[in-house]
Amino acid sequence: MAKRGHRPSKAPPSRPRFYGRHAVLAALNNPERNVRHIWGTHEALAGLDIPNSIQVTFANAADLGRLVPSDAPHQGLVADVDPLEDIWLGDLLAQGEGDDRPLIVLDQVTDPHNVGAILRSAAAFDALGIVTQDRHAPPESGTVARSAAGTLEAVPWVRVVNLARALEEIERAGFWRIGLTGHADQTLGEVMGKARICLVLGAEGEGMRQNTEAHCDQLAKLPISDKVESLNVSNAAAIALYAVAARG
Known part of the structure:
Protein backbone atom coordinates (compact mmCIF):
# COMPACT_ATOMS: atom_id res chain seq x y z
CA MET A 1 0.00 0.00 0.00
CA ALA A 2 1.16 3.48 -0.86
CA LYS A 3 -0.50 5.84 1.56
CA ARG A 4 -1.10 9.28 2.95
CA GLY A 5 -1.68 8.99 6.68
CA HIS A 6 -1.88 5.94 8.91
CA ARG A 7 -3.79 2.72 8.45
CA PRO A 8 -5.75 1.45 11.48
CA SER A 9 -6.23 -2.29 11.62
CA LYS A 10 -9.94 -1.90 12.20
CA ALA A 11 -12.52 0.86 12.64
CA PRO A 12 -13.17 2.06 16.18
CA PRO A 13 -16.40 0.52 17.53
CA SER A 14 -18.29 3.83 17.41
CA ARG A 15 -17.02 4.84 13.97
CA PRO A 16 -18.83 3.30 11.00
CA ARG A 17 -16.81 1.92 8.11
CA PHE A 18 -18.53 2.41 4.76
CA TYR A 19 -17.74 0.57 1.55
CA GLY A 20 -18.99 0.72 -2.02
CA ARG A 21 -19.06 3.64 -4.41
CA HIS A 22 -22.57 4.92 -3.63
CA ALA A 23 -22.07 4.89 0.14
CA VAL A 24 -18.62 6.47 0.14
CA LEU A 25 -19.36 9.17 -2.44
CA ALA A 26 -22.62 10.09 -0.72
CA ALA A 27 -20.73 10.47 2.57
CA LEU A 28 -18.14 12.68 0.88
CA ASN A 29 -20.87 14.86 -0.63
CA ASN A 30 -22.80 15.25 2.63
CA PRO A 31 -21.66 18.43 4.43
CA GLU A 32 -23.06 17.01 7.67
CA ARG A 33 -20.84 13.92 7.51
CA ASN A 34 -17.25 13.91 8.78
CA VAL A 35 -15.15 11.49 6.72
CA ARG A 36 -11.96 10.51 8.54
CA HIS A 37 -10.07 8.19 6.21
CA ILE A 38 -10.54 6.77 2.72
CA TRP A 39 -8.90 3.70 1.24
CA GLY A 40 -9.21 3.10 -2.47
CA THR A 41 -7.70 1.75 -5.62
CA HIS A 42 -5.98 4.23 -7.93
CA GLU A 43 -8.79 3.72 -10.43
CA ALA A 44 -11.60 4.34 -7.93
CA LEU A 45 -9.90 7.41 -6.45
CA ALA A 46 -9.08 8.95 -9.82
CA GLY A 47 -10.99 12.18 -10.36
CA LEU A 48 -12.39 12.37 -6.83
CA ASP A 49 -12.07 15.77 -5.16
CA ILE A 50 -11.07 14.72 -1.64
CA PRO A 51 -10.28 17.47 0.89
CA ASN A 52 -6.74 17.48 2.29
CA SER A 53 -8.19 17.03 5.79
CA ILE A 54 -9.15 13.45 4.91
CA GLN A 55 -6.45 10.81 5.12
CA VAL A 56 -6.17 8.82 1.90
CA THR A 57 -4.59 5.40 1.43
CA PHE A 58 -4.09 3.81 -1.97
CA ALA A 59 -4.76 0.09 -1.85
CA ASN A 60 -5.38 -2.86 -4.10
CA ALA A 61 -8.59 -4.88 -4.07
CA ALA A 62 -7.14 -7.58 -1.82
CA ASP A 63 -6.08 -5.00 0.78
CA LEU A 64 -9.55 -3.45 0.72
CA GLY A 65 -11.14 -6.85 1.15
CA ARG A 66 -9.33 -7.24 4.46
CA LEU A 67 -10.84 -3.98 5.75
CA VAL A 68 -14.48 -4.98 5.28
CA PRO A 69 -16.66 -8.03 6.00
CA SER A 70 -15.98 -11.11 3.92
CA ASP A 71 -17.28 -10.79 0.35
CA ALA A 72 -18.45 -7.21 0.94
CA PRO A 73 -18.72 -5.45 -2.46
CA HIS A 74 -16.36 -2.55 -1.77
CA GLN A 75 -16.05 -1.50 -5.45
CA GLY A 76 -12.60 -0.10 -4.75
CA LEU A 77 -13.60 2.33 -1.99
CA VAL A 78 -13.68 2.08 1.82
CA ALA A 79 -14.08 4.92 4.32
CA ASP A 80 -14.10 5.48 8.06
CA VAL A 81 -16.66 8.13 9.01
CA ASP A 82 -18.14 9.68 12.12
CA PRO A 83 -21.81 8.99 12.87
CA LEU A 84 -24.18 11.77 11.90
CA GLU A 85 -25.41 14.16 14.57
CA ASP A 86 -28.53 13.03 16.41
CA ILE A 87 -31.82 14.42 15.11
CA TRP A 88 -34.62 15.30 17.53
Whole structure:
Protein backbone atom coordinates (compact mmCIF):
# COMPACT_ATOMS: atom_id res chain seq x y z
CA MET A 1 0.00 0.00 0.00
CA ALA A 2 1.16 3.48 -0.86
CA LYS A 3 -0.50 5.84 1.56
CA ARG A 4 -1.10 9.28 2.95
CA GLY A 5 -1.68 8.99 6.68
CA HIS A 6 -1.88 5.94 8.91
CA ARG A 7 -3.79 2.72 8.45
CA PRO A 8 -5.75 1.45 11.48
CA SER A 9 -6.23 -2.29 11.62
CA LYS A 10 -9.94 -1.90 12.20
CA ALA A 11 -12.52 0.86 12.64
CA PRO A 12 -13.17 2.06 16.18
CA PRO A 13 -16.40 0.52 17.53
CA SER A 14 -18.29 3.83 17.41
CA ARG A 15 -17.02 4.84 13.97
CA PRO A 16 -18.83 3.30 11.00
CA ARG A 17 -16.81 1.92 8.11
CA PHE A 18 -18.53 2.41 4.76
CA TYR A 19 -17.74 0.57 1.55
CA GLY A 20 -18.99 0.72 -2.02
CA ARG A 21 -19.06 3.64 -4.41
CA HIS A 22 -22.57 4.92 -3.63
CA ALA A 23 -22.07 4.89 0.14
CA VAL A 24 -18.62 6.47 0.14
CA LEU A 25 -19.36 9.17 -2.44
CA ALA A 26 -22.62 10.09 -0.72
CA ALA A 27 -20.73 10.47 2.57
CA LEU A 28 -18.14 12.68 0.88
CA ASN A 29 -20.87 14.86 -0.63
CA ASN A 30 -22.80 15.25 2.63
CA PRO A 31 -21.66 18.43 4.43
CA GLU A 32 -23.06 17.01 7.67
CA ARG A 33 -20.84 13.92 7.51
CA ASN A 34 -17.25 13.91 8.78
CA VAL A 35 -15.15 11.49 6.72
CA ARG A 36 -11.96 10.51 8.54
CA HIS A 37 -10.07 8.19 6.21
CA ILE A 38 -10.54 6.77 2.72
CA TRP A 39 -8.90 3.70 1.24
CA GLY A 40 -9.21 3.10 -2.47
CA THR A 41 -7.70 1.75 -5.62
CA HIS A 42 -5.98 4.23 -7.93
CA GLU A 43 -8.79 3.72 -10.43
CA ALA A 44 -11.60 4.34 -7.93
CA LEU A 45 -9.90 7.41 -6.45
CA ALA A 46 -9.08 8.95 -9.82
CA GLY A 47 -10.99 12.18 -10.36
CA LEU A 48 -12.39 12.37 -6.83
CA ASP A 49 -12.07 15.77 -5.16
CA ILE A 50 -11.07 14.72 -1.64
CA PRO A 51 -10.28 17.47 0.89
CA ASN A 52 -6.74 17.48 2.29
CA SER A 53 -8.19 17.03 5.79
CA ILE A 54 -9.15 13.45 4.91
CA GLN A 55 -6.45 10.81 5.12
CA VAL A 56 -6.17 8.82 1.90
CA THR A 57 -4.59 5.40 1.43
CA PHE A 58 -4.09 3.81 -1.97
CA ALA A 59 -4.76 0.09 -1.85
CA ASN A 60 -5.38 -2.86 -4.10
CA ALA A 61 -8.59 -4.88 -4.07
CA ALA A 62 -7.14 -7.58 -1.82
CA ASP A 63 -6.08 -5.00 0.78
CA LEU A 64 -9.55 -3.45 0.72
CA GLY A 65 -11.14 -6.85 1.15
CA ARG A 66 -9.33 -7.24 4.46
CA LEU A 67 -10.84 -3.98 5.75
CA VAL A 68 -14.48 -4.98 5.28
CA PRO A 69 -16.66 -8.03 6.00
CA SER A 70 -15.98 -11.11 3.92
CA ASP A 71 -17.28 -10.79 0.35
CA ALA A 72 -18.45 -7.21 0.94
CA PRO A 73 -18.72 -5.45 -2.46
CA HIS A 74 -16.36 -2.55 -1.77
CA GLN A 75 -16.05 -1.50 -5.45
CA GLY A 76 -12.60 -0.10 -4.75
CA LEU A 77 -13.60 2.33 -1.99
CA VAL A 78 -13.68 2.08 1.82
CA ALA A 79 -14.08 4.92 4.32
CA ASP A 80 -14.10 5.48 8.06
CA VAL A 81 -16.66 8.13 9.01
CA ASP A 82 -18.14 9.68 12.12
CA PRO A 83 -21.81 8.99 12.87
CA LEU A 84 -24.18 11.77 11.90
CA GLU A 85 -25.41 14.16 14.57
CA ASP A 86 -28.53 13.03 16.41
CA ILE A 87 -31.82 14.42 15.11
CA TRP A 88 -34.62 15.30 17.53
CA LEU A 89 -38.09 14.06 16.64
CA GLY A 90 -39.59 17.49 17.32
CA ASP A 91 -37.18 19.08 14.86
CA LEU A 92 -38.05 16.54 12.17
CA LEU A 93 -41.78 17.06 12.70
CA ALA A 94 -41.29 20.81 12.48
CA GLN A 95 -39.50 20.37 9.14
CA GLY A 96 -42.55 18.56 7.81
CA GLU A 97 -45.12 21.16 8.80
CA GLY A 98 -47.25 22.20 5.87
CA ASP A 99 -46.54 19.22 3.62
CA ASP A 100 -47.90 15.70 3.27
CA ARG A 101 -44.70 13.68 3.23
CA PRO A 102 -45.18 10.34 5.02
CA LEU A 103 -43.24 9.32 8.10
CA ILE A 104 -42.01 5.78 8.80
CA VAL A 105 -41.74 4.25 12.27
CA LEU A 106 -39.94 0.93 12.70
CA ASP A 107 -40.62 -1.18 15.77
CA GLN A 108 -37.59 -3.35 16.57
CA VAL A 109 -36.52 -3.86 12.96
CA THR A 110 -32.95 -4.95 13.64
CA ASP A 111 -31.68 -6.26 10.30
CA PRO A 112 -29.34 -3.61 8.82
CA HIS A 113 -30.12 -4.79 5.28
CA ASN A 114 -33.82 -4.11 5.86
CA VAL A 115 -33.23 -0.71 7.44
CA GLY A 116 -30.95 0.26 4.57
CA ALA A 117 -33.50 -0.85 1.99
CA ILE A 118 -36.24 1.10 3.81
CA LEU A 119 -34.06 4.22 3.76
CA ARG A 120 -33.69 3.79 0.01
CA SER A 121 -37.46 3.48 -0.47
CA ALA A 122 -38.01 6.45 1.86
CA ALA A 123 -35.76 8.54 -0.37
CA ALA A 124 -37.45 7.29 -3.53
CA PHE A 125 -40.91 8.31 -2.29
CA ASP A 126 -39.75 11.49 -0.52
CA ALA A 127 -40.63 10.41 3.02
CA LEU A 128 -40.06 12.92 5.81
CA GLY A 129 -37.80 10.46 7.63
CA ILE A 130 -37.69 7.25 9.63
CA VAL A 131 -38.01 6.78 13.38
CA THR A 132 -36.57 3.83 15.30
CA GLN A 133 -35.78 3.01 18.89
CA ASP A 134 -32.32 3.82 20.14
CA ARG A 135 -32.07 0.18 21.17
CA HIS A 136 -33.32 -2.77 19.07
CA ALA A 137 -32.28 -1.01 15.87
CA PRO A 138 -28.99 -1.28 13.99
CA PRO A 139 -26.38 1.47 14.28
CA GLU A 140 -25.02 3.27 11.25
CA SER A 141 -22.78 0.76 9.52
CA GLY A 142 -21.31 -0.24 6.21
CA THR A 143 -24.14 -2.73 5.73
CA VAL A 144 -26.83 -0.10 6.29
CA ALA A 145 -25.04 2.42 4.07
CA ARG A 146 -24.48 -0.13 1.30
CA SER A 147 -28.12 -1.32 1.38
CA ALA A 148 -29.30 2.30 1.39
CA ALA A 149 -27.22 3.02 -1.75
CA GLY A 150 -26.24 6.50 -0.57
CA THR A 151 -29.60 7.49 0.90
CA LEU A 152 -28.40 7.14 4.50
CA GLU A 153 -27.00 10.63 3.89
CA ALA A 154 -30.30 11.98 2.53
CA VAL A 155 -33.10 10.61 4.75
CA PRO A 156 -33.35 11.87 8.34
CA TRP A 157 -33.14 9.02 10.86
CA VAL A 158 -34.44 9.77 14.34
CA ARG A 159 -33.66 7.46 17.25
CA VAL A 160 -35.92 7.62 20.29
CA VAL A 161 -35.80 6.00 23.70
CA ASN A 162 -39.53 5.30 23.98
CA LEU A 163 -41.44 4.48 20.80
CA ALA A 164 -44.88 4.84 22.40
CA ARG A 165 -44.13 8.40 23.52
CA ALA A 166 -42.75 9.15 20.08
CA LEU A 167 -45.99 7.94 18.49
CA GLU A 168 -47.93 10.23 20.83
CA GLU A 169 -45.78 13.18 19.69
CA ILE A 170 -46.34 12.17 16.07
CA GLU A 171 -50.11 12.15 16.68
CA ARG A 172 -49.97 15.66 18.11
CA ALA A 173 -48.17 16.76 14.94
CA GLY A 174 -51.25 15.77 12.93
CA PHE A 175 -50.28 12.37 11.53
CA TRP A 176 -52.70 9.47 11.08
CA ARG A 177 -50.74 6.51 12.46
CA ILE A 178 -51.33 3.34 10.44
CA GLY A 179 -49.82 0.11 11.70
CA LEU A 180 -49.22 -2.50 9.03
CA THR A 181 -50.10 -6.00 10.14
CA GLY A 182 -51.44 -9.10 8.44
CA HIS A 183 -54.23 -9.57 10.98
CA ALA A 184 -55.92 -6.25 10.20
CA ASP A 185 -59.42 -6.32 8.70
CA GLN A 186 -58.96 -3.51 6.19
CA THR A 187 -56.34 -2.78 3.56
CA LEU A 188 -54.06 0.24 3.55
CA GLY A 189 -55.93 1.74 0.61
CA GLU A 190 -59.20 1.55 2.53
CA VAL A 191 -57.99 3.40 5.62
CA MET A 192 -55.60 6.08 4.35
CA GLY A 193 -57.98 8.95 3.63
CA LYS A 194 -56.37 12.36 3.04
CA ALA A 195 -54.54 12.83 6.34
CA ARG A 196 -50.77 12.99 6.80
CA ILE A 197 -49.65 9.39 7.08
CA CYS A 198 -47.29 7.75 9.55
CA LEU A 199 -46.59 4.15 8.57
CA VAL A 200 -45.68 1.87 11.47
CA LEU A 201 -43.99 -1.44 10.72
CA GLY A 202 -42.76 -4.19 13.00
CA ALA A 203 -40.00 -6.73 12.72
CA GLU A 204 -40.43 -9.57 10.28
CA GLY A 205 -41.90 -12.57 12.07
CA GLU A 206 -42.76 -10.93 15.39
CA GLY A 207 -44.49 -7.89 13.90
CA MET A 208 -45.35 -4.87 15.98
CA ARG A 209 -45.45 -5.18 19.73
CA GLN A 210 -48.86 -4.91 21.39
CA ASN A 211 -48.12 -1.51 22.92
CA THR A 212 -47.04 -0.18 19.53
CA GLU A 213 -50.27 -1.39 17.93
CA ALA A 214 -52.18 0.32 20.73
CA HIS A 215 -50.57 3.62 19.78
CA CYS A 216 -51.73 3.39 16.16
CA ASP A 217 -54.93 5.09 15.00
CA GLN A 218 -55.67 2.30 12.55
CA LEU A 219 -54.32 -1.12 11.64
CA ALA A 220 -54.16 -2.10 7.99
CA LYS A 221 -52.84 -4.87 5.76
CA LEU A 222 -51.46 -5.00 2.26
CA PRO A 223 -53.71 -6.82 -0.23
CA ILE A 224 -51.38 -9.77 -0.83
CA SER A 225 -52.60 -13.21 -1.88
CA ASP A 226 -52.78 -16.20 0.43
CA LYS A 227 -49.87 -17.79 -1.46
CA VAL A 228 -47.50 -16.07 0.97
CA GLU A 229 -47.93 -15.45 4.67
CA SER A 230 -46.18 -12.08 4.73
CA LEU A 231 -43.70 -9.83 2.96
CA ASN A 232 -40.23 -8.84 4.03
CA VAL A 233 -40.54 -5.61 6.02
CA SER A 234 -38.50 -3.62 3.50
CA ASN A 235 -40.74 -4.80 0.65
CA ALA A 236 -43.84 -3.96 2.68
CA ALA A 237 -42.47 -0.48 3.39
CA ALA A 238 -41.79 0.16 -0.29
CA ILE A 239 -45.29 -0.92 -1.33
CA ALA A 240 -46.91 1.12 1.44
CA LEU A 241 -44.91 4.23 0.53
CA TYR A 242 -45.96 3.85 -3.10
CA ALA A 243 -49.59 3.52 -2.03
CA VAL A 244 -49.35 6.75 -0.01
CA ALA A 245 -47.67 8.55 -2.92
CA ALA A 246 -50.26 7.30 -5.44
CA ARG A 247 -53.43 7.93 -3.44
CA GLY A 248 -55.94 10.09 -5.28
